[in-house]
Amino acid sequence: MVIDLRELLEAPGEQRSYDLDAAFPDLSGIELVSPVKGTLTIRNSRHHIVIDGRVRAAIHQECSRCLCEMESELDVAVEAFCPVEITRGGVAGRLAPEDDEQAALFGPTRLFVDELVRQTLLPATPMKSVCRDDCRGICAQCGVNLNEENCRCPRHPADPRLAVLRDMMAKISTR
Numbered sequence: 742m743v744i745d746l747r748e749l750l751e752a753p754g755e756q757r758s759y760d761l762d763a764a765f766p767d768l769s770g771i772e773l774v775s776p777v778k779g780t781l782t783i784r785n786s787r788h789h790i791v792i793d794g795r796v797r798a799a800i801h802q803e804c805s806r807c808l809c810e811m812e813s814e815l816d817v818a819v820e821a822f823c824p825v826e827i828t829r830g831g832v833a834g835r836l837a838p839e840d841d842e843q844a845a846l847f848g849p850t851r852l853f854v855d856e857l858v859r860q861t862l863l864p865a866t867p868m869k870s871v872c873r874d875d876c877r878g879i880c881a882q883c884g885v886n887l888n889e890e891n892c893r894c895p896r897h898p899a900d901p902r903l904a905v906l907r908d909m910m911a912k913i914s915t916r
């Protein structure tokens with residue numbers, strides 16, 4: 742999805758608003774399970790194109806304790822900008838990205854909305870999510886999902902390092 746900024750670039754001081762409601766099937770690094778909704782306001786402040794707004798989406802994740810499939814809701818503020826280079830002899834400008842992040846977002850007169858959504862959602866994606874606060878996870882010994890069934894494994898298995906020590910002590914004392 743691309744937004745053409747030519748008209749806005751010729752109108753310093755003006756702004757445009759966009760409602761977002763679109764599927765983004767190819768965002769690398771993020772697996773969406775819902776369309777992305779939200780609003781974007783794009784403003785020409787003469788020296789910059791400034792974007793703010795908000796996006797909401799559900800993403801696919803795995804519970805970090807029990808590994809079940811789950812969804813996380815994200816609701817994130819959008820912030821981005823790009824310097825405008827005024828072309829000689831006129832007001833019309835073109836965008837002049839200053840770094841790689843801006844260069845991925847902006848063509849000379851265009852905004853790449855997919856990349857904007859990706860750059861917004863990716864840092865907001867939790868590294869560790871749990872399906873519920875009291876998720877009991879998986880038994881480290883038998884692999885049973887403890888939310889679904891109980892197992893007979895001892896809850897606090899003896900520390901294997903202590904077991905080695907105990908064996909050594911036993912050998913010494915029988916000498």
Ligand SMILES: [Zn+2]
Nearest residue numbers: 804807872876
């Ligand atoms: Zn879980």
Ligand SMILES: [Zn+2]
Nearest residue numbers: 880883892894
């Ligand atoms: Zn077990």
